[in-house]
Amino acid sequence: MKPIPPDIENTILELSVLYSEYAEGSIPLSLRALVEKGEYDYQAIPEPSLKLFNKYYFLRNALKSLLSIRAAIPDGLKVGAVSDIGCGSGAASIALLGSRELKLTSNGKVRLIDQSSDQIKDALKNYERISFSNPLLVLNGYVSDLSGENTLEPMEPETKELRIASYSFCEMVASGTSPQKLRSLLGGHFLLIDYFTVISNVFSSIIEESDHATASRQVYSLSDKLTSLIGQPSLKVNCLYAR
Numbered sequence: 001m002k003p004i005p006p007d008i009e010n011t012i013l014e015l016s017v018l019y020s021e022y023a024e025g026s027i028p029l030s031l032r033a034l035v036e037k038g039e040y041d042y043q044a045i046p047e048p049s050l051k052l053f054n055k056y057y058f059l060r061n062a063l064k065s066l067l068s069i070r071a072a073i074p075d076g077l078k079v080g081a082v083s084d085i086g087c088g089s090g091a092a093s094i095a096l097l098g099s100r101e102l103k104l105t106s107n108g109k110v111r112l113i114d115q116s117s118d119q120i121k122d123a124l125k126n127y128e129r130i131s132f133s134n135p136l137l138v139l140n141g142y143v144s145d146l147s148g149e150n151t152l153e154p155m156e157p158e159t160k161e162l163r164i165a166s167y168s169f170c171e172m173v174a175s176g177t178s179p180q181k182l183r184s185l186l187g188g189h190f191l192l193i194d195y196f197t198v199i200s201n202v203f204s205s206i207i208e209e210s211d212h213a214t215a216s217r218q219v220y221s222l223s224d225k226l227t228s229l230i231g232q233p234s235l236k237v238n239c240l241y242a243r
C-alpha cells in the first residue's frame with residue numbers, strides 16, 4: 001500500500017473545508033448497495049438522500065481523481081476544455097482543476113453532463129462554492145442521457161479537450177450501454193476512473209491500439225485525518241488514460 005502524497009492530502013483537506021456545509025447524517029447502507037450495483041436512479045431519489053449520497057462520495061471521488069491523474073499523467077496536461085461525463089456533484093472535475101497536473105487555459109471551458117438535472121444543479125452549486133479551481137473558467141451544465149441517442153461532440157474542434165468519466169461508465173455498463181456507444185464518448189484525452197472490472201472491460205472491448213491507453217491500479221493507505229473524512233482506512237484506485 002502506498003501513502004497519499006502530502007500535497008494531494010492537503011488539497012482534499014482544503015476541499016473538505018470548502019465543502020463542509022452540507023447535509024447531515026450518513027448515507028443509508030441500502031442506498032449505497034444500490035449505487036454499487038448500478039441500480040440507483042438519481043431522478044427518483046428525493047433531495048435529502050441525493051445530498052447524503054453526494055456528501056458520502058464527493059471527497060472520496062475527488063481523492064481518487066487526484067490520485068488517478070498523478071498516476072496517469074504525471075507530467076501534467078494543459079487543455080482548453082474539460083468535459084465531466086456523468087458529473088454527479090462535480091467531484092472529479094472540481095478536484096482535477098485544483099490539481100498540479102491539470103491546467104486550463106484562461107477562459108477555458110468546462111462542460112458538465114449528467115442525465116439528472118438535480119445532479120447538474122448540485123455540481124454547478126459546488127463549482128460556485130469551490131472556486132479554488134479556476135475563477136475565469138466558462139462553465140456550462142447539460143442534462144443529457146449519454147446512453148441514448150445523444151452524442152458528445154468535441155466542445156470546439158481545434159481545442160485540446162480532456163474528458164473525464166468518474167464512476168459513470170459503471171452505471172452505463174449496468175444499464176446495458178453498448179461498447180460502441182461507450183467508445184463514442186472517448187475523444188481527445190480521456191481519463192476513466194472506475195471499478196477494476198469496468199476498466200478491464202473497457203480496455204478489452206472499446207480501446208484500440210491507436211488510443212495509446214494505459215491503465216493503472218493502486219491501493220493507498222490513508223492517514224487518520226483522511227480516514228475520518230473518507231470513512232475508510234485505505235482506498236483502491238483504478239484508472240485508464242487514453243489519448
Ligand SMILES: C[S@@+](CC[C@H](N)C(=O)[O-])C[C@H]1O[C@@H](n2cnc3c(N)ncnc32)[C@H](O)[C@@H]1O
Binds near residue numbers: 061148
Ligand atoms: C456514481 S455517480 C458519479 C458522479 C461523479 N462523476 C463522481 O465521481 O462523484 C454517477 C453519475 O453518472 C450519471 N449517469 C449515469 N448514467 C448516465 C447516462 N447514461 N448519461 C448521463 N449521465 C449518467 C448519474 O446520473 C450520476 O450522477
